[in-house]
Amino acid sequence: MSNRFEALARWGYAARGVVYLLLGALALSSVFWGGGQKPSSEGAFTTLLGQPFGRILLAAVAIGLVGHVLWRLAVALLNADRHDGDAKGYLARAGNLAGGVINAFLAFLAGRLALGAGGGSGGGSQGEDSIAAWLMQQPFGPWLVGLVGVVIIIAGIVQVWRGISGQYRKRVRLPAQHEALLSAVCSFGLAARGVLIAVAGGFFVYAAFAVDAEQAGGVTDALDWVHQLPFGIWLYGLAALGLVAFGAYSFIEARYREVNAPRTEDVKRAAGRAVS
Numbered sequence: 584m585s586n587r588f589e590a591l592a593r594w595g596y597a598a599r600g601v602v603y604l605l606l607g608a609l610a611l612s613s614v615f616w617g618g619g620q621k622p623s624s625e626g627a628f629t630t631l632l633g634q635p636f637g638r639i640l641l642a643a644v645a646i647g648l649v650g651h652v653l654w655r656l657a658v659a660l661l662n663a664d665r666h667d668g669d670a671k672g673y674l675a676r677a678g679n680l681a682g683g684v685i686n687a688f689l690a691f692l693a694g695r696l697a698l699g700a701g702g703g704s705g706g707g708s709q710g711e712d713s714i715a716a717w718l719m720q721q722p723f724g725p726w727l728v729g730l731v732g733v734v735i736i737i738a739g740i741v742q743v744w745r746g747i748s749g750q751y752r753k754r755v756r757l758p759a760q761h762e763a764l765l766s767a768v769c770s771f772g773l774a775a776r777g778v779l780i781a782v783a784g785g786f787f788v789y790a791a792f793a794v795d796a797e798q799a800g801g802v803t804d805a806l807d808w809v810h811q812l813p814f815g816i817w818l819y820g821l822a823a824l825g826l827v828a829f830g831a832y833s834f835i836e837a838r839y840r841e842v843n844a845p846r847t848e849d850v851k852r853a854a855g856r857a858v859s
Contacts, residue, residue, distance in 0.1 A: 588657075588844035591650035593837045595686075598647025600833030602689065603776075605630055607826030610806055614820040622823075623803045624689055628696050642697040648690035654842075655683030661845045664754065678738050684714075715790050715799035725791045728799070732787025739781030746773025754841045765835055772832040775825020779805040802826075 605627035613622065631641050657663040659680035666672030718727045745751050749766070751773060757765045782805035790798035810819040 586844070588653075589842045592654035592657075592842045592844070593840075594647040595649075595651025595654050596833050596837035596840065598644045599651055599686070600830045600837065601631070601644050602627055602648075602830070603826050603833060604830030606803070607823050607828075607830060610823030610826060611820065614816065614823060622806060625692060625696070628693050632696055638697055638699075641693055645690055645693035645697050648686050648693060652683045652687045652690060655679045655686065657845050659683060663843050663845050665843060674737075677734075678741070681734070681738070688713075715787060716796035719794070719796045725794050728796070729788050729791030732784045732789075732791060732799075735784030735787055736781045737784075739777045739779070739784055742777030742780060743774045744777075746770045746777060755836060756839050756841065757835070758839070768828050769832045769835060772825055772828030772830070775822055776802070776829040779809075779822060779826075782808055 602624060606622055606624065609622040609626055609630065628641055628644070631637055631644065634640060654663070656679075658666075659676045662672075662676065664675070664679075666675050714731075715728050718724055718731065721727055747770060749770065751769060752766070755769070757769075779802045783801050786798060786800035786804060790796055806819060806822055809815060809822050812818055
């Protein structure tokens with residue numbers, strides 16, 4: 584099982600890389616050629632669908648994203664990355680659980696498009712709106728949305744720190760002959776995506792104050808916000824290039840990341856606890 588699970592986890596990192604490479608490429612194309620389609624996850628999937636054998640490629644990405652979700656859950660629930668049993672370790676596992684939820688939405692969207700069922704409205708924040716709307720309907724809904732926003736902001740800051748400090752290299756073993764180049768790509772990609780994630784968390788906090796789920800947003804909404812800043816076109820282009828770099832980082836993880844696949848006994852034990 585370990586070998587199969589490891590292969591599925593690495594497939595998942597590669598699938599995530601495809602998504603971010605396409606997302607960054609769409610954003611870069613809007614910088615150089617203007618107009619066109621707003622960068623979004625659905626737009627990235629639609630672009631892939633339009634290629635030769637696009638439906639097969641998109642189905643492969645959807646399956647890979649499912650694998651990424653399973654790996655995230657293994658890290659969060661089974662501690663596959665062997666985090667320490669302290670607050671920092673539990674925070675890291677909670678971040679992986681949140682990442683699993685987000686990637687589950689992406690996998691669902693990719694699967695629907697691959698099967699010809701169509702997607703949503705094409706907006707970049709559709710999934711974030713849905714999550715925020717569901718949270719708003721719960722007791723203390725605005726507080727929950729605000730708490731999620733704070734967690735997202737912290738996750739973004741942590742990712743920036745991981746990129747700048749090189750902490751990601753604890754689990755990514757880069758080959759010595761290409762270490763300098765790959766390290767630069769990894770650091771830039773993590774830092775750029777971390778900034779965009781932190782901005783997206785700010786949208787959730789604002790949605791909580793406004794008691795309006797539609798104010799919540801994701802990475803593509805963060806890109807739009809960056810575009811409206813002074814020197815926005817240059818910052819937007821830099822952020823878009825950062826998403827491409829993060830896509831490349833995902834492929835680097837697929838190849839060089841340490842993957843401690845859970846044992847069959849651990850999976851059965853966790854499934855038993857969940858059922859009971």
